Amino acid sequence: MKHLLPLLLLLPLLRTSAIAQNKSLDIIKTNTGEISGFTNPSGDVHIYKGIPFAAPPLGDLRWKEPQPVQPWQGVKKCTEFAASPMQGKPDEFGVYTREFLIPYEPISEDCLYLNVWTGAKSSVEKRPVLVYIYGGGFVSGGAGVPIYDGEAMAKKGIIFITINYRVGIFGFFAHPELTKESPHHASGNYGLMDQLAALKWVRQNIVAFGGDPDKVTIAGQSAGSMSVNCLVASPLGKGLFNGAIAESGASFIAPRGYGSLADAEAAGAKLATTLGAVSIADLRNKPAAQLAGKGQSRPVVDGYVLPQSIADIFAAHKQNDVPVLTGWNEDDAFVGPPKNAADYKKMIEDQYKDEATEVLKLYPGNTDAEAAVSQTRLNRDQIFGMQNYTWANVQSETAKSKIYVYRFTRRLPATPAFEKYGAFHTGEVAYAYDNLKFLNRPWEPVDQQLATTMSAYWANFVKTGNPNGKGLPQWPAYTADKNSIMMLGEKPAAKPLPDKAALDFMVKKASK
Numbered sequence: 001m002k003h004l005l006p007l008l009l010l011l012p013l014l015r016t017s018a019i020a021q022n023k024s025l026d027i028i029k030t031n032t033g034e035i036s037g038f039t040n041p042s043g044d045v046h047i048y049k050g051i052p053f054a055a056p057p058l059g060d061l062r063w064k065e066p067q068p069v070q071p072w073q074g075v076k077k078c079t080e081f082a083a084s085p086m087q088g089k090p091d092e093f094g095v096y097t098r099e100f101l102i103p104y105e106p107i108s109e110d111c112l113y114l115n116v117w118t119g120a121k122s123s124v125e126k127r128p129v130l131v132y133i134y135g136g137g138f139v140s141g142g143a144g145v146p147i148y149d150g151e152a153m154a155k156k157g158i159i160f161i162t163i164n165y166r167v168g169i170f171g172f173f174a175h176p177e178l179t180k181e182s183p184h185h186a187s188g189n190y191g192l193m194d195q196l197a198a199l200k201w202v203r204q205n206i207v208a209f210g211g212d213p214d215k216v217t218i219a220g221q222s223a224g225s226m227s228v229n230c231l232v233a234s235p236l237g238k239g240l241f242n243g244a245i246a247e248s249g250a251s252f253i254a255p256r257g258y259g260s261l262a263d264a265e266a267a268g269a270k271l272a273t274t275l276g277a278v279s280i281a282d283l284r285n286k287p288a289a290q291l292a293g294k295g296q297s298r299p300v301v302d303g304y305v306l307p308q309s310i311a312d313i314f315a316a317h318k319q320n321d322v323p324v325l326t327g328w329n330e331d332d333a334f335v336g337p338p339k340n341a342a343d344y345k346k347m348i349e350d351q352y353k354d355e356a357t358e359v360l361k362l363y364p365g366n367t368d369a370e371a372a373v374s375q376t377r378l379n380r381d382q383i384f385g386m387q388n389y390t391w392a393n394v395q396s397e398t399a400k401s402k403i404y405v406y407r408f409t410r411r412l413p414a415t416p417a418f419e420k421y422g423a424f425h426t427g428e429v430a431y432a433y434d435n436l437k438f439l440n441r442p443w444e445p446v447d448q449q450l451a452t453t454m455s456a457y458w459a460n461f462v463k464t465g466n467p468n469g470k471g472l473p474q475w476p477a478y479t480a481d482k483n484s485i486m487m488l489g490e491k492p493a494a495k496p497l498p499d500k501a502a503l504d505f506m507v508k509k510a511s512k
Contacts, residue, residue: 025120030205033072037116038079045154046209048116050082053201054194056110057166062284063178063190066112066197082106082113084142085167086288095414095421099430099439102142109170109288114163114198115143117150120210128215129159129206130462131241132433133195135222135249135426139168139297152434156459159211160433161202165194165227169295170288174264174302175272177280188264188300192230196305199231199240217243217462221429225249225326226299229391232320233313234305243465245458246326247432248425250387251299251310252394253510258309264300271295314394321399323465325458326388327406327485331422333379338372341365355509362502376422377499384425386506389497393480402477404467405497409489410450413442428488432458446490453492 025046028035037048054066061067083106084090090101120127132148134141143162150160165171171191178187203213218241220228225246231237232244251257271294277283283291301309313319339347344365349356363378365371388405395403408428414421421427430436434455436443457467457475467475467486475486476494483497497503 025118025123025209027075028208030208032069034075035078036075040151045117045119045151047151048078048209049080050078050113051076051116052082052112053114053163054112054197057112057170057190058109060284062109062170063173063175063187063280065182065184065190065193081115081142081144082164083108083111084144085109085111085164086170086292087136087140087142087167088293090140095418095424096426097440099146100426101145102140103144109166111142111164111166112194112197113143114161114201115150116209117154117160118209118211119154119157120159123208123210125210126207126212126215127157127159127210128217128463129161129202129211129213130217130219130245130458131161131163131199131202133163133165133218133220133224133227135220135224136167137297138172138191138223138226138299139293141167141223146438147430147433147435149435149438150433152455153459156434156455158459158462159206159209161198163195163198165191165198167191168293168297169291172296172298172300173268173271174261174296174300175268175280175283176265178268179261179265181280182304184304186261186302186304187268188261188296189302189305192227192234192299192305193236195227195231196234196236196240199237203240214242215463216241217245219245219247219458220249221247221426222249225388226251229310230299230306232322232324233310233318234320235307235318236305237320241320241322243322243461244324244326245461246324246388246391247428248328248332248384248388250326250391252314252387252390253311253507257311258299258301258306261300261302264296264302267296314398317398319399321401323401323461324391324395324403325406325461325467326391326403327408327488328380328384328388329408329423329425329428330411331376331380331427332384332425333376334383334425335375335379338368338375340368341371344371344375358505362499362505377502381499381503381506382510385499386503386510389503390507392478396477396479401465404461404475405478405485406475406488407485407498409487410447413444413447415442423489428454431455431488450488450490450492454488457486 052069084102086109143164153160174188226249228246229250352359363374392405411422431451431454460469461467473492476484
């Protein structure tokens with residue numbers, strides 16, 4: 001009995017410790033207060049929507065680095081998406097129906113909130129984390145878009161997070177006065193700083209949701225992919241993530257590279273004059289609706305978030321060296337009605353002059369149908385292909401971490417009005433995150449299988465930094481000499497990059 005006494009005295013402490021470690025996720029204690037969420041109908045995923053990660057960027061905080069959240073008392077109910085960032089009305093256009101767009105309302109400057117889906121049963125599980133950054137050309141978008149839902153990925157053993165960041169003039173406005181008032185002597189990258197603030201919140205709080213702060217992957221598509229590219233390049237991203245997924249977007253080569261702070265400041269000063277503002281105070285006093293849609297809407301080489309251009313940062317090996325999964329879509333393009341063969345040939349001759357013959361070999365247009373395909377592929381390669389291709393080559397040749405490259409080729413099944421769009425820009429997102437159920441399409445069994453395969457690749461990459469896993473076609477890491485990529489279509493398979501010669505030409509031409 002004498003020997004048992006210390007153990008008996010210790011049992012209450014052990015029981016208390018166990019309760020603390022395995023406490024229910026019904027109420028989560030964050031670093032600024034307690035929150036509650038809800039569970040999905042099957043009861044295996046906890047969901048928390050509208051969690052503040054920074055103070056509302058209103059009034060004097062417009063065009064300032066995100067500031068800390070003020071702590072609150074009691075339990076904050078986090079069951080609804082917060083407002084989408086300030087932007088224009090989300091009207092459908094082209095192939096982009098409601099499933100690709102933010103809710104009609106609310107839309108507000110008070111937008112710095114994030115959302116969490118977790119299947120963890122306790123706070124001790126240490127599940128890997130994916131933080132998703134939306135696209136929208138840096139002028140639109142939000143975390144409440146249906147195809148960004150995180151439940152399906154949470155069921156695959158990862159914690160899925162979507163974040164808001166400021167867009168348009170509110171996220172990317174530079175001005176000499178803003179640079180002067182900044183402790184970092186920089187302006188113009190507030191949207192990127194929002195993303196960094198969200199990642200810091202994740203690092204500080206994700207353990208409470210059953211997550212591992214040392215196993216965080218950032219992911220994004222289009223402008224979200226460009227954001228991922230910026231965060232991988234930025235010294236401010238160090239230690240905040242250990243993997244990156246970049247779908248259709250990077251900024252290595254002009255004209256997709258980013259301008260200088262001086263040029264952005266000059267454009268900002270000119271806009272202020274146009275708006276009748278003599279100071280930043282005047283601009284901060286203007287209603288948000290008067291500013292939406294105006295001015296700078298992309299990142300800036302500001303000397304702080306981006307000390308140099310993306311290309312120069314990677315060339316100096318100063319990027320965050322993490323495993324990357326990247327690629328682009330077969331019909332990743334923004335083109336109007338195609339020109340006929342004769343007009344297409346003339347356009348190429350006018351634009352490329354002495355090199356026109358070579359371009360027409362790589363992007364032929366002997367018939368109207370062939371010319372239409374080539375116009376899509378030329379536009380695709382100029383905007384997206386050569387950027388992500390360059391990232392693949394730079395990483396494989398100079399970085400320690402591996403890079404895996406894909407081409408999404410599945411032409412989404414569609415009604416006649418949408419058939420022409422094929423494997424369009426953003427079309428892969430619902431497959432990658434197993435969210436076909438949110439799109440009103442005549443899905444076929446092959447689509448369901450492709451979504452299962454792609455989402456497994458994506459989840460595996462988040463877990464291990466490698467997309468491969470049991471039962472999946474082998475996806476080799478990309479190397480510049482073998483240039484093997486995963487073709488994600490009806491029958492996923494690794495193949496040599498089919499248009500390497502065209503991409504090499506475009507990269508060389510753009511780099512002159």
